[in-house]
Amino acid sequence: MQSPPDPTLAFERHDHGCCLRDTLARAEEVATRAGARLTPVRRRALEILLEEHRAMGAYEVLEKLAEGGFGSQPPVAYRALEFLVDHGLAHKVRRLNAFAACMHPGEDHAPVFLICRACNAVAEAEGQGVRAALDDAAEVAGFRVERANIEALGLCPACAKVLNE
Amino acid sequence: MQSPPDPTLAFERHDHGCCLRDTLARAEEVATRAGARLTPVRRRALEILLEEHRAMGAYEVLEKLAEGGFGSQPPVAYRALEFLVDHGLAHKVRRLNAFAACMHPGEDHAPVFLICRACNAVAEAEGQGVRAALDDAAEVAGFRVERANIEALGLCPACAKVLNE
DNA sequence: CTTTTGTATGTTATATCGTAACACGTCAAG
DNA sequence: CTTGACGTGTTACGATATAACATACAAAAG
Numbered sequence: 001m002q003s004p005p006d007p008t009l010a011f012e013r014h015d016h017g018c019c020l021r022d023t024l025a026r027a028e029e030v031a032t033r034a035g036a037r038l039t040p041v042r043r044r045a046l047e048i049l050l051e052e053h054r055a056m057g058a059y060e061v062l063e064k065l066a067e068g069g070f071g072s073q074p075p076v077a078y079r080a081l082e083f084l085v086d087h088g089l090a091h092k093v094r095r096l097n098a099f100a101a102c103m104h105p106g107e108d109h110a111p112v113f114l115i116c117r118a119c120n121a122v123a124e125a126e127g128q129g130v131r132a133a134l135d136d137a138a139e140v141a142g143f144r145v146e147r148a149n150i151e152a153l154g155l156c157p158a159c160a161k162v163l164n165e
Numbered sequence: 166m167q168s169p170p171d172p173t174l175a176f177e178r179h180d181h182g183c184c185l186r187d188t189l190a191r192a193e194e195v196a197t198r199a200g201a202r203l204t205p206v207r208r209r210a211l212e213i214l215l216e217e218h219r220a221m222g223a224y225e226v227l228e229k230l231a232e233g234g235f236g237s238q239p240p241v242a243y244r245a246l247e248f249l250v251d252h253g254l255a256h257k258v259r260r261l262n263a264f265a266a267c268m269h270p271g272e273d274h275a276p277v278f279l280i281c282r283a284c285n286a287v288a289e290a291e292g293q294g295v296r297a298a299l300d301d302a303a304e305v306a307g308f309r310v311e312r313a314n315i316e317a318l319g320l321c322p323a324c325a326k327v328l329n330e
Numbered sequence: 331c332t333t334t335t336g337t338a339t340g341t342t343a344t345a346t347c348g349t350a351a352c353a354c355g356t357c358a359a360g
Numbered sequence: 361c362t363t364g365a366c367g368t369g370t371t372a373c374g375a376t377a378t379a380a381c382a383t384a385c386a387a388a389a390g
Contacts, residue, residue: 011307037337037338037386039338058376059376070340075341075378076340078376079339094314095314097347126305130299132298133295134292134315137294140291142325143288143290143317146319146320149260149314149315150299150315150316151314153311153313153314154308157307160307202367206368236368237370238369239348240350240368240369243349244367244368262376
């Protein structure tokens with residue numbers, strides 16, 4: 001494993017190689033079940049997001065794809081990422097114009113993103129309750145929610161601690 | 166009187182001149198109270214957002230500012246818009262890379278944006294409940310939310326009706 | 331097995347969104 | 361009347377994203 005000592009996607013340490021292989025395997029399954037093909041570029045793009053385990057810009061992903069012998073032009077990355085997002089294998093974090101691998105592919109979940117304004121780490125938290133509240137709020141306006149982006153900016157536990165000293 | 170019976174930057178018709186003048190007046194007050202200056206460019210930028218009553222890209226706002234004799238380079242618009250956002254007089258809708266005037270300047274509120282995927286209309290709904298749920302979800306991760314972006318994509322009532330026919 | 335059809339990949343070129351850095355003007359505080 | 365903070369304007373550029381077209385490739389139809 002090469003994983004650097006970064007926080008991310010959860011604010012806690014964890015077994016990385018495990019969550020990578022595991023998630024990748026589930027991703028494969030999700031794609032198959034949807035009748036979609038997790039082709040080499042797409043698979044590699046997902047791997048990249050999982051390896052780094054943080055939110056990455058499309059151009060950053062592109063660079064790593066190119067290193068692996070794939071195309072080096074923006075559409076290559078954007079298309080792979082779009083596929084991943086469409087199939088729930090990755091999420092777009094709009095505040096950062098970045099993408100992050102989904103930690104719960106296949107499971108029916110409502111992710112909310114917690115973005116640390118100090119270290120830029122992004123955690124994907126469970127937001128069923130938030131989503132339910134959103135559906136309620138939308139209903140008042142006669143609006144039916146199909147997709148939602150819920151993102152919070154603040155301080156992660158580690159940075160909050162440091163800044164308080 | 167303020168507060169019409171609409172659910173805000175809404176999917177319904179309403180008295181426009183009224184909500185414009187009214188909101189503008191309150192904005193002036195908010196700025197003054199914050200010790201900030203609602204200068205001509207800034208005021209005009211807000212007017213533009215209020216007149217059109219929809220989410221607008223920075224370059225679109227810029228164009229209209231230029232028509233009014235203001236500078237025609239991007240920073241002019243971005244700075245005015247940043248001021249408005251910082252002072253709670255406008256919001257950024259990240260899904261659209263666009264800005265919308267706040268319909269409740271000064272009031273303590275937690276906006277959620279309802280974006281119609283068919284007609285691109287944006288409604289600003291009240292999201293106190295959503296925000297509370299978000300705070301709860303964040304707390305589980307030891308994260309303290311400072312700012313949040315909550316955006317929903319779906320169909321507005323009008324478009325939903327049309328598409329069902 | 332071949333043709334057809336739809337999908338995936340790659341490329342060039344360009345659109346769209348956003349910011350850094352600096353010059354100038356105004357105004358209020360010292 | 362100078363200094364310093366702020367606001368506006370400019371040029372130049374960086375970052376993000378997509379359109380349009382060519383080629384390859386795989387699954388379905390013949």
